[in-house]
Amino acid sequence: MRIDVVSIFPSYFDGLTLSLLGRARDSGILDLHVHDLRDWTHDRHRTVDDTPYGGGAGMVMKPEPWGLALDELTSNDTRPTIIFPSPAGEVFTQATARELANREHLIFGCGRYEGIDERVFEYAAALGEVRLISLGDYVLNGGEVAVMAMTEAIGRLIPGVVGNPESLVEESHEDGLLEYPSYTKPAVWRDHEVPPILLSGNHGAIATWRREQQLERTRARRPDLLEG
Ligand SMILES: CN1CCC[C@H](Cn2ccc3ccc(-c4n[nH]c(N)c4C#N)cc32)C1
Numbered sequence: 752m753r754i755d756v757v758s759i760f761p762s763y764f765d766g767l768t769l770s771l772l773g774r775a776r777d778s779g780i781l782d783l784h785v786h787d788l789r790d791w792t793h794d795r796h797r798t799v800d801d802t803p804y805g806g807g808a809g810m811v812m813k814p815e816p817w818g819l820a821l822d823e824l825t826s827n828d829t830r831p832t833i834i835f836p837s838p839a840g841e842v843f844t845q846a847t848a849r850e851l852a853n854r855e856h857l858i859f860g861c862g863r864y865e866g867i868d869e870r871v872f873e874y875a876a877a878l879g880e881v882r883l884i885s886l887g888d889y890v891l892n893g894g895e896v897a898v899m900a901m902t903e904a905i906g907r908l909i910p911g912v913v914g915n916p917e918s919l920v921e922e923s924h925e926d927g928l929l930e931y932p933s934y935t936k937p938a939v940w941r942d943h944e945v946p947p948i949l950l951s952g953n954h955g956a957i958a959t960w961r962r963e964q965q966l967e968r969t970r971a972r973r974p975d976l977l978e979g
Pocket residue numbers: 836837838861862863864865866867884885886887888889890891892893894897
């Protein structure tokens with residue numbers, strides 16, 4: 752999979768050179784490129800924003816640099832998926848991550864200020880599948896944090912990125928439930944004991960206990976996941 756990220760803060764993504772995704776990039780499983788939107792400006796000040804038509808506070812990202820960036824990043828392939836983080840978008844879930852992990856080419860466009868000129872989304876629709884996606888119902892200052900989260904959630908599902916694929920199965924939201932609690936040595940820590948069932952060696956009973964823990968936690972913390 753190829754991922755292109757466009758941002759006015761490209762160094763935000765230095766963290767994607769670390770850990771699992773860093774190794775996936777080094778091994779060629781993940782072909783990730785981060786770009787500075789200002790590279791597609793031509794004025795002395797490398798301007799990417801301007802005042803909003805119709806008035807209002809703040810600034811809006813100009814369409815021209817985005818148009819040039821998208822033209823260049825989509826020139827070599829069929830139809831990429833072009834994702835713009837937005838508080839007005841569909842909410843990103845594990846199902847979204849699974850869906851996007853099967854795509855060949857993702858382009859993430861990180862907005863800042865009050866957002867990107869709407870015509871950019873209209874223009875992009877002729878170049879690929881456009882998705883406006885929100886990280887959740889709270890306001891961030893731009894799209895970069897969302898792209899970091901989405902890239903990690905998607906990247907870890909790409910075959911070969913996570914060493915043991917089995918670990919992708921028993922985790923929160925994969926089966927619609929929250930994950931069970933985890934423990935490791937020592938068996939007793941500051942008078943806190945590991946649940947004895949986990950030391951029993953009875954794998955059937957352990958599996959049953961873990962499932963019960965998942966249901967109990969989901970009922971208590973995320974009853975919405977059990978509806979419908
Ligand atoms: C119109 N609003 C006004 C308040 C400030 C906003 C700043 N901003 C500019 C670009 C941009 C992109 C994503 C997000 C964002 N916020 N919350 C989430 N879950 C997001 C996600 N994905 C926020 C963003 C823009």
